[in-house]
Amino acid sequence: MKSNLWNIFKKELRELFRDKKSLAMMLIIPIFIPLIMLGMSALFEMQANKNVEEYNKIGFAYELSEEEKQIAEQMNIEVVSGSEEELKQKYDNGEINLYITKDGNKYIMNNDGSDNSSYATGLMESYFDTYKGVLQQSYLQEEGINPNEVLNIITVEENVFEEENFFGSYIKNYAFLFIIMAITVSATYPATDTTAGEKERGTLETLLTFPIRSKDIIVGKFLAVSLSSIVTGLISFALAIVALILSQNMFKIYEGVDIMYSASSIIFAIVVIIAYSLFVSGLCISIASTSKTFKEAQSALTPLTFISFFPSFIVFMVGLQTTPLLSIIPFINYTMIFTDIAAGNIDLLNISLMAISTIVYIAVIFTYIIKQYKSEKVLFSN
Numbered sequence: 578m579k580s581n582l583w584n585i586f587k588k589e590l591r592e593l594f595r596d597k598k599s600l601a602m603m604l605i606i607p608i609f610i611p612l613i614m615l616g617m618s619a620l621f622e623m624q625a626n627k628n629v630e631e632y633n634k635i636g637f638a639y640e641l642s643e644e645e646k647q648i649a650e651q652m653n654i655e656v657v658s659g660s661e662e663e664l665k666q667k668y669d670n671g672e673i674n675l676y677i678t679k680d681g682n683k684y685i686m687n688n689d690g691s692d693n694s695s696y697a698t699g700l701m702e703s704y705f706d707t708y709k710g711v712l713q714q715s716y717l718q719e720e721g722i723n724p725n726e727v728l729n730i731i732t733v734e735e736n737v738f739e740e741e742n743f744f745g746s747y748i749k750n751y752a753f754l755f756i757i758m759a760i761t762v763s764a765t766y767p768a769t770d771t772t773a774g775e776k777e778r779g780t781l782e783t784l785l786t787f788p789i790r791s792k793d794i795i796v797g798k799f800l801a802v803s804l805s806s807i808v809t810g811l812i813s814f815a816l817a818i819v820a821l822i823l824s825q826n827m828f829k830i831y832e833g834v835d836i837m838y839s840a841s842s843i844i845f846a847i848v849v850i851i852a853y854s855l856f857v858s859g860l861c862i863s864i865a866s867t868s869k870t871f872k873e874a875q876s877a878l879t880p881l882t883f884i885s886f887f888p889s890f891i892v893f894m895v896g897l898q899t900t901p902l903l904s905i906i907p908f909i910n911y912t913m914i915f916t917d918i919a920a921g922n923i924d925l926l927n928i929s930l931m932a933i934s935t936i937v938y939i940a941v942i943f944t945y946i947i948k949q950y951k952s953e954k955v956l957f958s959n
Contacts, residue, residue, distance in 0.1 A: 581790070585797025593767050593801055602766050603805050606759045607813035611820035613755060614748045618824045618831075621744045626829070629653050632696035636664035636676030644711050652704055675701060745836030749821070749919045750893055753912060754886060756813040756850065761857050761885045763809035764802055765878045768861035771798045773874035795946050799862055806854035814850055818843075838919065845918045845928060852935045853911045857885065859942040866949045884908070899927050905934035 593599050633654050638661040641649070649656050657664070657673050664676035668687070674697035675688045686701055688694035714724040818838065825831050838846065861878060868874035889912035897903065899913040904927040914931050917924060 582793040582797050585794055586800050589767075589771055589798055589801030590804070592770070593805055596767075596770065599767050599770070599805065602763045603809045604812065606762055607756075607809060607816050610752055610755050610759065610813050611816045611823070614752050614817060614820040615824060615827075617748050617751065618744065618828045621747075622828045622830045627696060629700070630655075632674045632693040633700060634673040635697065635701060636667060636673045638664055638676060639679040645708060648704060648707050648711070652700065652707075654700065654704065677701070744830050745821075745824075745834065746920065748824070749817070749836070749838075750912075750916050752817045752820070753915045753919070754889055754893060756810060756817065757853060757889055757911065758882060758886050759813045760806045760810045760850070760854050761861075761882050764806040764854070764858045764861045765875075765881065767802045767805050768798075768858065769865045769868075769871055769874040769878060771802065772862060772865040773868040774871045776868075777870050792943075792947060795862070795943065799859055799943075799946075802862060803855050803858040806858045807851055810850040810854050811847065814846060839921060841923060842918050842921060845923055846915060848928065848932070849911055849915045849918065852932055856907065856935050856938055857881075859939045859946075863942045863946050863949070866946055888912075899924065901926060901930055904928075904930040907934075907938060910934070 630653070633652075634657060635649075635654050636657045636659060638659065640658075641656065646656070648654075657667065657676075659667070661676075661678050664673065665687070667673045668676055674693045675686055678685045678687060684705060686698055688698060710728070713728060717724045717727055821837055825836055861881065864877050864881065865874040868877055885908055888908045892909045892912050893916065897909075897913060899910075899917050903913055904910050910931050914924075914927055917927070
């Protein structure tokens with residue numbers, strides 16, 4: 578029995594490594610992950626170090642006081658005066674980044690929410706906070722009250738327990754989304770070839786005439802496809818680590834912080850990658866097994882790439898917290914647990930639930946595939 582299983586496994590591996598498309602899926606796709614991570618880091622640094630002169634042209638539709646002029650000069654704000662209509666025209670022409678209108682004590686920042694306008698809005702929020710403080714001090718002094726006794730009645734300090742870099746966390750979690758996609762794509766082609774492809778070539782029918790149990794055939798094919806997926810996942814993760822090392826040395830936004838995975842995080846991240854690889858490989862084989870041609874199987878598996886990516890992407894963007902219930906929900910559980918692991922939060926209960934649920938899902942998938950392989954109606958087009 579074991580000999581049959583081993584022979585099927587070796588046969589599938591030989592075909593896998595002889596197929597240039599399978600090798601390309603397995604080895605080439607992971608290369609894009611460090612390129613994406615480095616590109617995102619460069620974009621983040623460009624945004625973080627954006628020159629104030631790119632968004633400091635501010636229109637004022639009213640006469641500035643002396644205090645406002647001084648604050649504007651200190652904050653390197655280029656003041657452009659004019660009527661509301663004139664400033665709107667200049668804004669539409671791109672001559673200013675934002676313009677302010679005034680209605681009594683109400684100041685309105687007018688912009689369209691574009692990139693430079695958003696930076697200009699942040700700049701003007703700081704400007705008005707400063708101006709508000711100046712007015713408050715002046716008012717209190719006129720009333721004979723010491724401003725420090727009122728404005729500084731409480732003090733607030735920030736105590737950071739663990740230094741965490743937002744940009745570093747973002748690219749690590751975002752990289753895992755692409756690792757998931759790479760694993761899924763890597764599993765899709767060999768799963769299609771070893772099932773629907775063999776049906777179309779007629780080799781599967783020949784294989785079934787041998788005294789080999791359907792279970793051995795399925796497990797052998799599953800192990801071969803899973804190995805391809807795991808290799809892709811591990812290569813992708815290794816390249817992601819290399820990208821983190823390069824990013825740490827290349828970009829100033831990571832100065833003073835450690836964005837690298839800890840040793841324990843690497844170990845448990847590999848567990849997540851292997852679990853997802855096994856799950857998606859079994860899923861790909863089960864879907865491809867119902868198809869009678871290679872093209873039909875490819876069409877059936879194409880949505881799986883998006884199904885694997887978008888739920889994880891939504892979870893990542895929304896920032897859901899991992900719970901025991903969410904740890905058993907396919908696709909999103911791998912992303913949520915990896916996000917926790919990358920942040921150094923290793924919850925053995927959630928990881929165990931993910932692993933156990935993956936085993937259960939694979940068992941269900943195996944039962945389904947074995948049933949398919951025993952059905953001639955499904956296997957053969959005639």
